Amino acid sequence: MxxxxxxxxxxxxxxxxxxxxxxxxxxxxxxxxxxxxxxxxxxxxxxxxxxxxxxxxxxxxxxxxxxSVSKVFTLTLALRQLGEALWDRVGWEPSGDPFNSIVQLEAENGRPRNPFINAGAIAVTDALLGRRTPVEAVTEILQFLREVAQDESISVDAVVAKSEKASGFRNVALANFMRDWGIIRNAPEKALDVYFNHCAVSMxxxxxxxxxxxxxxxxxxxxxxxxxxxxxxxxxxxxxxxxxxxxxxxxxxxxxxxxxxxxxxxxxxxxxxxxxxxxxxxxxxxxxxxxxxxxxxxxxxxxxxxxxxxxxxx
Incomplete structure (x- = not known):
């Protein structure tokens, strides 16, 4: 540098x-x-x-x-909690396709190419969710963001989260497809609830x-x-x-x-x-x-x- x-x-x-x-x-x-x-x-x-x-x-x-900048922070939390085991569910290669593509998932047995395309981020969110409730998982993500930014005012924009949930049909399809392959292990709607909320964080x-x-x-x-x-x-x-x-x-x-x-x-x-x-x-x-x-x-x-x-x- x-x-x-x-x-x-x-x-x-x-x-x-x-x-x-x-x-x-x-x-x-x-x-x-x-x-x-x-x-x-x-x-x-x-x-x-x-x-x-x-x-x-x-x-x-x-x-x-x-x-999608929030995906950096959910990936951080998932790696801190799960370590190398996370890579069983998501890869680390560039996709070369649009962020919401379903084509690659079908060709590669439901395992997303990387944690930053939508499918990969939903898989990471599901891994982070674990056995927590969606509310507990979102709270943990917010607490982490507040810790690293040293700012307690950071929050989820509930209106944006609701807007995403109402229009996120492609993400619903991605989550259901990955659930069929066993990549998503919680009910897809639970993982999506957390995903829509962390994407709607306002900073x-x-x-x-x-x-x-x-x-x-x-x-x-x-x-x-x-x-x-x-x-x-x-x-x-x-x-x-x-x-x-x-x-x-x-x-x-x-x-x-x-x-x-x-x-x-x-x-x-x-x-x-x-x-x-x-x-x-x-x-x-x-x-x-x-x-x-x-x-x-x-x-x-x-x-x-x-x-x-x-x-x-x-």
């Missing part, structure tokens, strides 16, 4: 100004009714650095639906960047912070974020940004600079593969100006 970083506040301020001038902001996720109502003319960015600074711009304090860029710190510092909340997970788990989650975190746009994100990242159709992206920073960006308009159009562009600008990349010379 490059350490001779130009002034980060100036860079973030310039990126915020640049994003305000972009006319093509993509399209909001209209297949989830509640997300279709979000104003696309919003952009936020927050960067948490090794010394604990928070550098932010735009709508960095505006809560938004983190959607701001600042909260999300703070929550991601343990992935930047080997499982710790900062260089000297408490150990949340073993370093090997943090390393593997980062690897999955790099290869699978943007669905069938993951290769393009790695090529242009060069960081582990996880997107959500709410327009948020969590990106990790190992040993340097945790970054969150948000803009509701999505590109053709379902990732934030302005968020991706902003991260490309940020990494080009800071030299941050997992592929950079140390």
């Amino acid at each position: 490059a350490n001779d970083t130009p002034d980060l506040r100036q860079i973030v301020s310039q990126i915020n100004s640049d994003m305000a001038q972009v006319e093509d902001r993509g399209s909001v996720a209209n297949y989830i009714p509640q997300l279709a109502c979000v104003d696309p003319f919003q952009f936020g960015i927050a960067v948490v650095t090794a010394d604990g600074r928070i550098v932010k711009g735009g709508h960095a304090d505006t809560p938004f639906s983190i959607q 701001s860029c600042q909260q999300l960047a703070l929550a991601g710190r343990y992935l930047a510092w080997g499982g710790r909340l900062g260089p000297e912070g408490p150990q949340i997970i073993p370093a090997i788990i943090a390393r593997r989650i980062n690897a999955l974020m790099l290869t699978c975190g943007h669905y069938d746009g993951s290769g393009a994100f790695a090529f242009r940004v060069g960081l582990p990242g996880k997107s959500g159709v709410g327009g948020g992206i969590l990106a990790i600079v190992p040993g340097q920073a945790s970054i969150a960006v948000w803009s509701p308009g999505l590109n053709e593969v379902g990732n934030s159009k302005l968020g991706s562009l902003a991260l490309e600008k940020l990494t080009s100006q800071t030299g941050w990349s997992v592929f950079a010379m140390h």
